[in-house]
Amino acid sequence: EPEVTQTPSHQVTQMGQEVILRCVPISNHLYFYWYRQILGQKVEFLVSFYNNEISEKSEIFDDQFSVERPDGSNFTLKIRSTKLEDSAMYFCASGDRDMNTGELFFGEGSRLTVL
């Protein structure tokens, strides 16, 4: 069964360092998302990406964040200068053309720990 894969599964970094989280969405999907979940809190929308550009972003997604789809398969989230409060589980998700199904497919997540 096709799945969304994310790497790394866990990354520990020092405050101020740059981090890149990688995702391989399901191959025929067109809509890509990043969500995050701070420990014990709700899953929060960060950004949506369609047709090679950001379609919507949340207030959380400030100038320190960027997304890219450098080739036909990868979808990356970059945090330019990490802060302690960026520690969270980051989920990549993708959806297909048929939005009537409404189903988003999530990866297993990348746990980011900022020290």
Next chain:
Amino acid sequence: SQQGEEDPQALSIQEGENATMNCSYKTSINNLQWYRQNSGRGLVHLILIRSNEREKHSGRLRVTLDTSKKSSSLLITASRAADTASYFCATSRRSNDYKLSFGAGTTVTVRA
């Protein structure tokens, strides 16, 4: 911003019993979805119900939606130990995107 709120926060039941959890939200929606998350894992889509639907079934899952009360319920019948997980409702305001607003979740423990 619109968010779902689940209750109860936690639920502990015996295998074979039914589990019911509720979700309330604040603004109009296009659809409401339920997801499951096993500890430390990703989110798995369970079921979607649209704003013009009142009830939906999928296997042992039954979802209801009351748009007048802005609430939904998820019933898991004949629970199994493997159903132990956190369950989240998520709402979408528009039909043409997958942007979701998640609730805080209900943690369900099924005792063998």
